[in-house]
Amino acid sequence: MSSVPRSRLWRRLLLGIGSLVVLLLATVGGCVTWTYTSATVSTVGRVDFTEELTVPPLATGTVAADGTRIFELDMRTGRTEFRPGKFTETWGFNGDYLGPTLRARRGERVEVRIRNGLPEDSTVHWHGMHLPAAMDGGPHQMVRAGGEWTPHWTVNQPAATLWYHPHPHGATESHVRRGLAGMFLLDDAIAESLSLPSNYGVDDLPVIVQDVKFNGTALDSSHRIFRNAGFLGDQTMVNGTLAPYREVGDELVRLRMLNASTARIYNFGFADDRSFALIGSDGGLMPRPITMNRLQLSPGERAEIVVRMQPGERTVLRSNELDAGLDFWNQRFSGGDDSFDLLELRAATTLRPSPALPAALAAPSTPDGSDxxxxxxxxxxxxxxxxxxxxxxxxxxxxxxxxxxxxxxxxxxxxxxxxxxxxxxxxxxxxxxxxxxxxxxxxxxxxxxxxxxxxxxxxxxxxxxxxxxxxxxxxxxxxxxxxxxxxxxxxxxxxxxxxxxxxxxx
Structure with missing residues (x-):
């Protein structure tokens, strides 16, 4: 029997290699295509809003003889029942998840007595607060596991919606994602003189928005492939509540919005595309109300909006797809194509009348660059x-x-x-x-x-x-x-x- 010519063997070998390359490319291409097409997340129209919105307790602290307002914050491990019958390991301040809303007034001296009951060192940073650097709670003010820290300062800035969260170098995402966050509200004479919704938990609501993903009963901390923005969850919570609704009894409702997610950017609006008034940003009130129907907030940003309700109606706060100048790749893998139904507002059949919003709010408090x-x-x-x-x-x-x-x-x-x-x-x-x-x-x-x-x-x-x-x-x-x-x-x-x-x- 004659042997196969060497040239034919080479041709067969090359054809085999070529077939393997084509198969490999097809497999890789199919995986990339599947990964791309499956990357979009949307809960629009799929949320039943079965859970009453939790409103973090308001902590005004105690006032010492010298006028110092004293707050107590315990950093704790806990278990939270986000879903009926399923308990998740979490961290929180003074509780299992998130923390109380602290409140103080301009001119007051405040002191916060912090105890770290976590198994790890951490910090408490006062995001947006003007205060001495040694009290800032950044990575240089670590509170050891089992340790204590008592920062103190005098509030010297306009009324604003601020927040507090950990800031340990190299571990901030992990500590915030587990639940360590809370609001810190500041008041002043200017804000108190304005006819704005101001009854905390009634017509003045904290709205702490986070995205989350569960792996069984645990909070998933994984970064999926190509997500170079960081952790992105597949559903959202407001104030630690999944599928939340809130019954309201006033014509005007003030929402203090905080993007407490670690990477996700939200494009807020309402499902019926109604307009709302933007009255405040990170550091305080705007010069005047601004009528809008979309508002984008990246992680750490805050905004105060006022929405008008009609008797008996319902409306859904939604995060829409981003229009943020992201390229084709990042629009998909950094969450730009995602959309979420966040919170349903349910108006009572009879609403308390609300005064009209003031035409002017607060004079600018920041420099204009001229000096x-x-x-x-x-x-x-x-x-x-x-x-x-x-x-x-x-x-x-x-x-x-x-x-x-x-x-x-x-x-x-x-x-x-x-x-x-x-x-x-x-x-x-x-x-x-x-x-x-x-x-x-x-x-x-x-x-x-x-x-x-x-x-x-x-x-x-x-x-x-x-x-x-x-x-x-x-x-x-x-x-x-x-x-x-x-x-x-x-x-x-x-x-x-x-x-x-x-x-x-x-």
């Missing part, structure tokens, strides 16, 4: 800020107490990012060299920076000086922060130099 003495530039990408990952022992910037600066922040990669600055509220001067949209005209401490976007921010650093205790600036998509998209600055008196932060072993 800035320095301009600084910040380039955001996953490798760090200005190509430097966070280092706990490195002071990146030194600013002079009392000075105003303009910070220019650019998103230099294709991912969604945002930018949060501790201690200060800033004014957005421009977005891509154009005036900002009306919803960005109020005081801000966190701003969304989509791909190929540059924002100019005006801020003032009015103390107190502390050359050894830094504040942070960072992306508030918390996995990005944990990966090193963070820097730190100190505020010093004129002529003073930066010191060196204490070593924390991180």
């Amino acid at each position: 800035s003495v320095q301009e600084r530039r910040f380039e955001l990408n996953l490798a760090g800020i200005n190509k430097q990952p966070m280092a706990m022992d490195r002071i990146d910037l030194t600013v002079t107490r009392g000075s105003a600066e303009t910070w220019v922040v650019q998103n230099a990669d294709g991912m969604p990012h945002n930018f949060h600055v501790h201690d200060v509220q800033f004014r957005v001067l421009t977005v891509n060299d154009a005036p900002p949209p009306p919803e960005l005209s109020g005081p801000k401490d966190t701003v969304f920076v989509p791909p190929n976007t540059t924002v100019r921010l005006a801020m003032r650093f009015d103390g107190p000086a502390d050359p050894n205790s830094p504040y942070m600036y960072h992306c508030h998509l918390l996995w990005h922060e944990d990966q090193g998209m963070m820097g730190q600055f100190v505020v010093v008196d004129p002529g003073q130099s930066a010191g060196k932060p204490a070593h924390h072993g991180h």
Whole structure:
């Protein structure tokens, strides 16, 4: 029997290899196609709204003889029944999940007695609060497991909806996702003089929005393939309640919106496309109410809106698909194509009359950039800020107490990012060299920076000086922060130099 020519063997071998390559490419292509087409999440029209919305208890603390308002916060492990009969391991402040709403007034001295009952070290950061750096609760103010910390400061800023959450370097996403978060409301004479809905839990509702995913009874913490924004859940909770509804008895209802998710960006509106009035942003009231039907909030951002209800009607607060300038890939895998039904409002058959909203609210409290003495530039990408990952022992910037600066922040990669600055509220001067949209005209401490976007921010650093205790600036998509998209600055008196932060072993 004659042997097969060598050339024919090579042809067969090449044909076999080619067939395997084609099969491999088809398999990979099929997997990518399936992954892409299955990436979109939507709960629109699929939520029954069977659970009454939980409203976090309002904590006004106790007042000491010297007038100090004292709060108690215990960081605890717990078990939460998000779904009937199914208990999930969670963390919370003074309870199993989330924490009480703290409330204080401008001019008051406050003290918070914190006890860490967790199995891990953590911190409590006062997001949006103007206070000394040593009291800020950033990664330099760690509270050891079993330990205590008692920060104290005098409230010296306008009425606003702020919040508190952990800020341990490298673990912030994990600690926030497990449930450690709560609101901190500030009041002042200006806000109290305005005819705004203000009865907490009645016509003035906290709305803490989080996305979540369950793996059996446990909270799923996994990052699915291609999700470079961080953790993205497949359903949402408001105030720790799945499928929530709220019965309301007033014509006007104020919703204090907080995006407490770790990576997801929401595009809020109502299912019937009704308009609402935006009255407040991160750092306080707007100059005047702004009528809108869509409002986008990235992680850490807050907004106060007022919606008008008619007797007996129902409406659903919804998060719509994003229109944020994300590319084809990130629109799908960073949650831009996702949509959620969040909360159903149910109006009573008879409603209490509400006064009309004031035409003017609060004068601007942030600088307009005209007195800035320095301009600084910040380039955001996953490798760090200005190509430097966070280092706990490195002071990146030194600013002079009392000075105003303009910070220019650019998103230099294709991912969604945002930018949060501790201690200060800033004014957005421009977005891509154009005036900002009306919803960005109020005081801000966190701003969304989509791909190929540059924002100019005006801020003032009015103390107190502390050359050894830094504040942070960072992306508030918390996995990005944990990966090193963070820097730190100190505020010093004129002529003073930066010191060196204490070593924390991180």
